[in-house]
Every structure is written in structure tokens, then in C-alpha cells.
Amino acid sequence: MANRAGRVYPASMDEAADVRCPYCGEQSTIAIDPGEEEAEFVQDCPVCCRPWTVRVRFRSDGSADVTVGADGE
Numbered sequence: 001m002a003n004r005a006g007r008v009y010p011a012s013m014d015e016a017a018d019v020r021c022p023y024c025g026e027q028s029t030i031a032i033d034p035g036e037e038e039a040e041f042v043q044d045c046p047v048c049c050r051p052w053t054v055r056v057r058f059r060s061d062g063s064a065d066v067t068v069g070a071d072g073e
């Protein structure tokens, strides 16, 4: 299997995810914790500093399904 855009995963679980800010629309890479199958936490956007509600779910193949919502959504 070819790596997309030459990206190399050192572990079988994703440890970072690309997300798009629901406020300013900027794309950022956030760190995620492969130790938990499902997680939800609040993190401030590194660009506009507004709070995201981040939901992480790991699929059985180790890839992460990450959604970012505006707080209170």
C-alpha cells in the first residue's frame, strides 16, 4: 500500500489529525491520544484562539475519525 503524499506512520495508530477550524477556516494539525478509543475534549484554535469541541474516534484499522465543532454546537 502506498502512503498518501509520502506520509509515514511510525505506529499503527494515528497520533495527529488535520482539522479545519469552524470559526476561521484555517487548517491545523492537532495531537490526538491513541490510548483512548473515543475521546472528546476542548482545545483552542492555534490561529484564532476560539474553543473547539474535538471528538476523536479510532477505527479498527487505527486511523482516527476526528471532528471539530464550535463550542455549544
Ligand SMILES: [Zn+2]
Pocket: 021, 022, 023, 024, 025, 026, 045, 046, 047, 048, 049, 050
Ligand atoms: Zn480558528
